[in-house]
Amino acid sequence: MFGSLAKKIFGSVNDRRLKSYRPKVAAINAMEAELEALSDDQLRARTEEFKAQVAAGKSLDDILVPAFATVREAAKRTLGQRHFDVQLIGGMVLHEGAISEMRTGEGKTLVATLPVYLNALSGKGVHVVTVNDYLAKRDSEWMGQIYRFLGLTVGVIVHGLDDAERAAAYNADITYGTNNEYGFDYLRDNMKYEMAQMVQRGHNFAIVDEVDSILVDEARTPLIISGPLDDRSDLYNAVDLVIPRLDKSDYDLDEKQRAVSLTEAGNEKIEDLLRNAGLLKEGDLYDAQNATLVHHMNQALRAHTLFQRDKDYIVRNGEVVIIDEFTGRMMPGRRYSEGLHQALEAKERVQVQPENQTLASITFQNYFRLYNKLGGMTGTAATEADEFLEIYNLEVLEIPTNRPVARIDEDDEVYRTADEKYKGIIREIEAASGRGQPILVGTTSIEKSEHLAELLVKDGFTLIDFENPQALEPLYKAAREGKGTKHFAVLNARFHEQEAFIVAQAGVPGAITIATNMAGRGTDIQLGGNAKMRIERELAGLEGDERAAKEKEILAEIATFKERALNGGGLYVLGTERHESRRIDNQLRGRSGRQGDPGRSKFYLSLQDDLMRIFGSDRMDGMLSKLGLKEDEAIIHPWINKAIERAQAKVEARNFDIRKNILKYDNVMNDQRKVVFEQRKEFMAEESVRETIDDMRHGVVEDVVARAIPEHAYAEQWDAEGLKANVANFLNLDLPIEEWVKEEGIADDEIRERIVKAADESYAQRVEANSAEVMTYVEKQVLLQSLDHLWREHLVTLDHLRQVIGWRGYAQRDPLNEYKSEAFELFNNLVGHLREQVTGQLMRIQVVFQQPEPASLPPMFAQHLDPATGENELDMPQGGGLGAGPALGFTAASAASAPIEARDPNNPSSWGRVGRNEPCPCGSGKKFKHCHGQFVA
Structure with a gap:
């Protein structure tokens, strides 16, 4: 008060x-x-x-x-x-x-x-x-x-x-x-x-x-930059054939959360189906070795139950094209990630494209x-x-408007069924067009806009073909005569190319335009029509006096049309249902009443609409039945508007919580991202990173000595054999460490100093052999490439951690705090691995002076991911532009290959040239390119 x-x-x-x-x-x-x-x-x-x-x-x-x-x-x-x-x-x-x-x-x-x-x-x-x-x-x-x-x-x-x-x-x-x-x-x-x-x-x-x-x-x-993984289209197609054989009782569908999961009976059924299809070869479905199969099965189930053709996506020219839920526009080139787009492609029987791996990521x-x-x-x-x-x-x-808003926002009309609602909408369209009022009909999806278009055609209306230059003539003729029209236009993703012109002419008296969401259209609806667009379209090719005369005619006609549209009540915005966000409804309403023009807005709803159905329409249906609501009758009351706005506010609050939750987790990664990106810039800006390389090498020595010679341990507890192996592995040195540890009274500091001295001398010889100038360049490239590689692996690990960390809540632990703790530990590991890998690479490197192959990077894609819902979008491929790699060829092998039996696992100098896909001679069991040859360029 x-x-x-x-x-x-x-x-x-x-x-x-x-x-x-x-x-x-x-x-x-x-x-x-x-x-x-x-x-x-x-x-x-x-x-x-x-x-x-x-x-x-x-x-x-x-x-x-x-x-x-x-x-x-x-x-x-x-x-x-x-x-x-x-x-x-x-x-x-x-x-x-x-x-x-x-x-x-x-x-x-x-x-x-x-x-x-x-x-x-x-x-x-x-x-x-x-x-x-x-x-x-x-x-x-x-x-x-x-x-x-x-x-x-x-x-x-x-x-x-x-x-x-x-x-x-x-x-x-x-x-x-x-x-x-x-x-x-x-x-x-x-x-x-x-x-x-x-x-x-x-x-x-x-x-x-x-x-x-x-x-x-x-x-x-x-936003995510990603690169392609191996092709698994056969598996997507095979799994897709299994999903249609499930019944609705085999899974739980939650439309509010846009989530679906198999019931216990559904799990047993899908296991039998996958076994019969030869996809589940051993163990139960949820055994570790079948994790990939579970992922494909879940995405196929989502594709069949949560995503509808012509609402969430359309199929055009053999491709699944995403529809933007906010604007109704097609987004060619964007793709859902995590294998969901591939599951939709398998569902629609079009060519399945390869999946992608995250290379870099940031939230808006x-x-x-x-x-x-x-x-x-x-x-x-x-x-x-x-x-x-x-x-x-x-x-x-x-900010106040320049002129007072003259638009009248009427209370919603609520019908019991969608059929009754659409009958009411068509009656209202005919009445508004008949009095010369332009009408904009807002729908929430392509499917619903086309359903309404079909109903209008059945009722004797004609869809305007904007490809035909004369298509608008019946509309203009009716406007000149002051009559209503039976011609209408549809503005949705299927007519994206004609969007600006459709919007521009939606203010002609009596014009009927069906639009799928109106956010960010960028073209105002002007009463009477848009003079500039008409002149460009109708007078193309005309010049001189003839063009000037025609322009004058068009301008005079538009002035007349505007007067008639104003007399008809201005633009009438008719919403066919409420969106889950009040902002989207307000954006639609806002198209009317521009710069003080008169206007009108009204929403037509039914208890079968998504928002009404999901948020408790049963209670309202019972109430309307008790009130004796007859067929084709609607209820109109401000209380209903308030109830709907409360439901919308609940959805908005839930979406805000989702975004806040995403941000809390991304803030952890963002702190690390800032450190890595700033460090990269510092490395690139420096003339030489030799000092950093020396610090890394000394850090590796500290680490290997600390692991082998724990603090306050007796000499007989020292791991001389492990220290020798690590020195050979990370520093490419064969040192008599077993002899050193036997020396009377030797301390860990002395051993550390000897290793540092040997490593520094060995590296100095390598620099001298390859020339200081060349090594300055190579050091920076190895450092940046190693950092990039480890950061990408780190992103994937954090992504996997995000997916499972929620289970910690069942142990009464806060998942966010657990995520922060684990992410911090993973980042520390990244720093340690960077030291080891850069040092290991540079202590083996030999520069080969030869004509380099043209430096090229794998194809990359700009991706738009929603980790909360999995509805993830991928933008157009990004070709090149990331900068060429090193201009010199450098390799961690000697000039000639050595016989396998002559290779000493602990002495890389005996390995000779090792093939990229050969097992690494160190005995790790990994391929050479994933082990000692990991950072070869």
């Missing part, structure tokens, strides 16, 4: 913050007349003045008012657009490192130019993050006019660029790109072998467009927290404000 009273008197926190920006807005407006009087060159010269002021010690806050005023004037001259006062406030919020929540149509793209220009003056670079390549290109060209006019450089990062092009884009004052490209470039940079090959130059300031989509929705899926949370300052903008962030503050330390401020 007191809180609401105080809010009425003093205003909310949001209101008070907005009020604090007003003096700066007034100051910017006061400069407008002065700047209008400047010539273009004089206005452009202000950029150098600002840079000089920043270099002289002024803060960016000190020059905010004149810089914002300069950008506004530049926008007027280049784009013909003037920033509204509320847009200036939005720009200030972004500059302060917070989130500007601005309604659709309020010009967020233009708002970003203010803080981007101001922060680019520091010379440290500004990154603008968009949701797709199209928007990155469009915005860099469109808003780039302002920056270039003011003398700043603009770059754009999209898929398919080589390293030189990426480096040039990152070196620009302002860089546009997608969240995936920025993240993958960071990972690839930390796999390079020379500083000059790295493309990013730091993380100063980033503005994230559609910040909720990128930092919340997509943050559930870490940890990538974007690398930036010194981060800002974001979206139309829907308030529902996730707690998450933004807790994870990213980002406040959310709601």
Whole structure:
């Protein structure tokens, strides 16, 4: 009570913050007349003045008012657009490192130019993050006019660029790109072998467009760079034939958690089926030797029970293509990982592609927290404000609209069955189109959009074919006559190529557009239609007076259409069901009521919808029956809206917990990642790593002596034989250690010093034999390659640890603390192994001067993984670009092969040339390439 009273008197926190920006807005407006009087060159010269002021010690806050005023004037001259006062406030919020929540149509793209220009003056670079390549290109060209006019450089990062092009884009004052490209470039940079090959130059300031989509929705899926493993397509196909023979009673399906598991009876049945198919050759299904088979069986079961064709994926040109659950777009090239995509390919009887192994990984949370300052903008962030503050330390401020919102948001209509709901929707579509009101029908999946399209066709409607240039003529004719139309368009992943034009014409009076999710479309629905898109499409090839006359006709017609659409009530957004996230519903609603236009929104629900069915529709069904709800009747009440919002809030809270849990575990890996990546940079930046190599060699000596001669042990307890073997193994030295330990009064320090001296002398001879210059280069390459190899193995081990650590909870131990402890121990082991392997390699190395083979790396893929749900996406293959390997051939063998019987396991110098796939002569049982030849390049 007191809180609401105080809010009425003093205003909310949001209101008070907005009020604090007003003096700066007034100051910017006061400069407008002065700047209008400047010539273009004089206005452009202000950029150098600002840079000089920043270099002289002024803060960016000190020059905010004149810089914002300069950008506004530049926008007027280049784009013909003037920033509204509320847009200036939005720009200030972004500059302060917070989130500007601005309604659709309020010009967020233009708002970003203010803080981007101001922060680019520091010379440290500004990154603008968009949701797709199209928007990155469009915005860099469109808003780039302002920056270039003011003398700043603009770059754009999209898929398919080589390293030189990426480096040039990152070196620009302002860089546009997608969240995936920025993240993958960071990972690839930390796999390079020379500083000059790295493309990013730091993380100063980033503005994230559609910040909720990128930092919340997509943050559930870490970025992963991976490489291919062996082909196991036969096993996937064989297992897939078994799964359809299971009954629903053989497994437990949890749609809330998107999880499925076999029942006890199902386990017995699947074992018999696998044995009969010849796949389970020995033991029980869950014996250790059958772990791979269990993994394939689980993924095949998930593919058949949790993933639906035309909802989660589609099959196109013999490929399984993922559908983005948030935008409804196809994502060609992306793949689920952990073998799930292969299981779907086997299910759909298309060619099964090989699996992949993780090479590098990072979550969006940890990538974007690398930036010194981060800002974001979206139309829907308030529902996730707690998450933004807790994870990213980002406040959310709601920016008022330039004009009051005139949209009417009506209460939901709830029907008992889906059939009744769709009948009601079709009736409403006909009524809205008949009064000249454009209508946007929102669905949650391709399957449902196509089902509604089929129902409309049965009811006498016609689907518009946008490939036909004349396809829109019936729609325009009906709009000219002020009548309704029986023509409709479908906007989903199947019509991705025509997306922008479909959206652009969805505001024509009476137009009917069915859309699968509307997040991040990047094209506003303008009442009357989009003049620019119509002119480009209809007047292609026309020139001169004829084109000018036609343009005039189109502009006049669009003005008439807009008037009719306004009279019809503006854009009508009709949702066919509620999404599990309120933000997605708000994004759909936000398409209507742009810049003060009238509009209307309403959701049609049934008790058979996924959200209603999963979250307790039985109770509501009983209540509606008691109320005497008849067929084709709907119930409309604000209480139902509140109940649905509570269900949505529960789902959002669960998803937040999932993301928080992922982040807690990834933070452990992130601390280690920072250490490894920083260490790599230090190694690459140094002229010579000789000192590090010497320290590693001495560390190995410390370790082997400590293992063989424990502290306070008597001489007879020393392991002289083991010490000699380790010295031969790691240092390639044959030393008379048994003789040393027999010497009267010798101490472990003396033995340690003798080994160090022998090792240093041996290495000095090797350096002299191969030349100091060459060895300086080789040392750095061996060190970096060894570190990379061990880090990749470490990632795989941590991933496996993550999958099983949860079981520690049954022993009353906290899995997260257990994970931290085990990960720390594994990292210490990595450091020890690095010392041993680098030392072992360099103590055997001989440089062979020959023409090197062209350095090439295995194919790599940029992958988007969700470890919580297993719905993991894989981006397009990343060819090359990771930097070439060493230019010299170097090997740990002598010039000629030695007879096997002449090889002494403890004396590598007797081995001669050993084949890469031969058993290692040391007797370990491993192949040479996995043992003493492990780091051969």
